[in-house]
Amino acid sequence: MITREKEPxxxxxxxxxxESFVTPNxxxxxxxxxxxxxxxxxxxxLRVGGKVARPFEVIIDDLRQMPTQTITxxxxxxxxxRVFLVPKVKGxxxxxGAVGNAEWTGVRLRELLQRAEMANKAREIILEGADNGTIxxxxxxxxxxxxxxxxxxxxxxxxxxLAFAMNGEPLSAAHGFPLRAVVPxxxxxASIKWxxxxxVTDQPFNGYYQSIDYAYWRRDEAGPALVPLTxxxxxxxxxxxxxxxxxxANSKYLVKGAAWTAGAIVTKVEVSCxxxxxxxxxxxxxxxxxxxxRLWEFEWQTPxxxxxxxxxxxxxSRGRMQPMERDANGGTYMISHCLPIEVEVR
Numbered sequence: 001m002i003t004r005e006k007e008p009x010x011x012x013x014x015x016x017x018x019e020s021f022v023t024p025n026x027x028x029x030x031x032x033x034x035x036x037x038x039x040x041x042x043x044x045x046l047r048v049g050g051k052v053a054r055p056f057e058v059i060i061d062d063l064r065q066m067p068t069q070t071i072t073x074x075x076x077x078x079x080x081x082r083v084f085l086v087p088k089v090k091g092x093x094x095x096x097g098a099v100g101n102a103e104w105t106g107v108r109l110r111e112l113l114q115r116a117e118m119a120n121k122a123r124e125i126i127l128e129g130a131d132n133g134t135i136x137x138x139x140x141x142x143x144x145x146x147x148x149x150x151x152x153x154x155x156x157x158x159x160x161x162l163a164f165a166m167n168g169e170p171l172s173a174a175h176g177f178p179l180r181a182v183v184p185x186x187x188x189x190a191s192i193k194w195x196x197x198x199x200v201t202d203q204p205f206n207g208y209y210q211s212i213d214y215a216y217w218r219r220d221e222a223g224p225a226l227v228p229l230t231x232x233x234x235x236x237x238x239x240x241x242x243x244x245x246x247x248x249a250n251s252k253y254l255v256k257g258a259a260w261t262a263g264a265i266v267t268k269v270e271v272s273c274x275x276x277x278x279x280x281x282x283x284x285x286x287x288x289x290x291x292x293x294r295l296w297e298f299e300w301q302t303p304x305x306x307x308x309x310x311x312x313x314x315x316x317s318r319g320r321m322q323p324m325e326r327d328a329n330g331g332t333y334m335i336s337h338c339l340p341i342e343v344e345v346r
Contacts, residue, residue, distance in 0.1 A: 001027070004092045008032035009174065015096035018239035018258060021286055021295060022072070023100035025167050030174045031077050031098065033147050033209075034133035037194050041178050046162075050126070050200035053117035060178045063164060066107045071161055071184065072292040074101040074260045078187035078214060078229050081237075081335040089332045096237050096339070099260075101293045104182045106163035109156050112198065118153070121202040125156040127181050127190075128197040139212055149190050149214070149228075150205035151183065159184050159291075162195065184291035185231050185262035187333075189214045217329040224329070231262040233336035234322050236269050236296070236314035241343050249345045253300045255282070259314035260293035268315040271298040275309035276324060276338065282312070305346050311338040 001011040011030045013023065041060055049055035077098035079091050092098075113125065128148040135145065151160065161182040164171060171177040176193030183190040189209065210228050217224045236259035247253055255273075259266045265288035270279040282298035296312075313322040326337045 001030075002095070002097065004094065008035050010092050012094055012097035013100065015237060015239045016242045018256065018295075021101060021293075022167060023102055025102075025169060025172065025175070028100040028102060028166070028175065029077060029098045031092075031188060032131065032174070034131040036173050037130040037132075039130060039173075039178060039194060044178055044196070046179060046195060046198065048112050048116045048198045050198075051119040051122050051202050052200050053119070055116065058112075060164060063107050063162065063179065066111060068105055068107060069161065070103055070105040071159070071182070072101065072103050072289050073182055073184040074099065074232075074291065074293045075182070075188040075191055076232055076235075076260070078189055078333040079335070081339060082332055084335060084339050085326070085332070091332045096239070099237075099258075099293075101258075101260075103167050104161055104163040105165035105168070106161045106179070106182070109160040109162055109181070109198075110158075112162070113156060113200070116200065118200050119202065122153050122200045123202050124150040124152060124205050126150045126197075126199040126201060126205050126207075127192040127195060128199065129192045130194040130196045135208065141208060145208055147192065147209060148205075148207050149192060149209055150201070150207070151190065155183070187214075187229050187232055189229065214333070216331050216333055219329065229333055232260065233334055234261040234264075234266070234314050234316045234320045235259065235336045236266075236312035236322060237339065238271075238310055238312050238341045241310065241341060243341050244343070246344050246346055247302055249302055249305045251302050253302050255298040255300050255310065255312075256296070257312055258293040258295050259312070261314065261316040261320065262291060264316040264318045264320070265290055266294040266314050267317050269294075269296040269298075270313050270315075271300070272311045272313075272338075273300055273308055275340070276311055279313070302345050306344075308343050308345055310341040310343060313338050
C-alpha cells in the first residue's frame with residue numbers, strides 16, 4: 001500500500017496491482033479523517049432515534065441474527081486522482097488507487113428504519129461515526145466533532161447496507177469495525193465507518209462534512225449553489241501501463257484497467273494511445289454488476305520509439321460518457337475526466 005498520510009492513516013492501493021474483480025481486504029484503500037477509534041465489541045451499541053415512534057439500540061449480535069444480505073459495491077474516495085489536478089490543490093494527494101470493489105455482508109438500513117417507525121415528515125437519515133476530532137482549518141466549529149453525513153430517506157430505504165463483514169471476513173478496525181454503512185453508487189465519504197448513531201430528521205442536515213467539506217458547486221437557472229457530493233461519476237482508469245513506464249517498441253502490450261459508474265453498468269470502455277486523437281474499443285471482462293466496477297483490457301500494437309499519452313474513457317448504460325475535460329465546479333473532488341498516462345516506447 002502507498003502511505004499518503006500516517007496520522008490519521010490514509011493509504012491507497014498501487015493501482016498497477018489491480019488483478020481481480022474483488023479487491024483483497026489488505027489492498028482496499030483506507031481513508032480516515034480522525035484517529036481510528038478503539039471500540040470494544042461488547043460495549044458497542046448502535047442507537048436509532050430522532051423523528052421516530054420507537055427509538056431503540058442494538059448490539060452487534062442483534063444485527064448478525066437478522067436476515068443478512070451480501071452485495072458487491074465499488075467505493076471511490078471523492079478525492080481519488082487529486083494528484084492529476086493542475087495547479088496542485090490541497091487535500092490528500094491520491095493517485096489512482098483510492099478506490100476498491102468488495103463484497104459487503106450485513107443488514108439493510110431500511111430494516112432498522114422500519115422497526116423505528118419513522119415520522120411521515122422524515123426527510124433525511126443522518127449516519128454518525130465514532131471517529132472524532134478537531135478541524136484544522138477555518139471555517140470550522142470549535143472543539144471536537146464526529147464524522148457524520150446524511151442520506152435522503154429515499155436512498156436510505158433503497159439499497160443502503162449496514163455491513164459487518166467485508167469479503168467474508170469481519171471488518172478490520174481500519175475499515176470500520178464493528179459496523180459501517182455501504183452506500184452503493186455514492187462516493188466513499190457517505191459510507192460511514194464505525195457507525196454508532198442513526199438519526200432521523202425532518203430538516204436538511206448541514207453538518208461540516210455535508211456543507212463545508214465534501215460539497216461542490218452546481219449551476220442551475222438560479223446560479224451556482226454549494227451542494228453535498230453524492231453519486232460517483234462514470235470513470236475508467238488505466239492500471240497498466242503505469243505512468244512513465246518504459247514499453248518495448250513494435251510489440252503487443254495489454255493495457256488493463258477498471259471502470260465504474262453509479263446506478264447503471266459500464267457498457268463500453270475505449271482507449272486512446274495518442275492523447276485522445278483516436279480511440280479503440282476495449283474488451284470488457286466478466287458480467288456487469290450495477291454499482292460495481294468492470295475490468296477491461298485493450299491490446300496495443302506499440303509504435304516506433306517516442307513518448308505517448310494513453311487515456312481511457314467509459315460509457316454507461318444511461319448513455320453517460322466520461323468527459324475529456326475537468327469540470328472546475330467539482331473543486332478538489334469528482335476527478336472523473338480522462339486521465340493522461342505518459343509512457344515511453346523504446
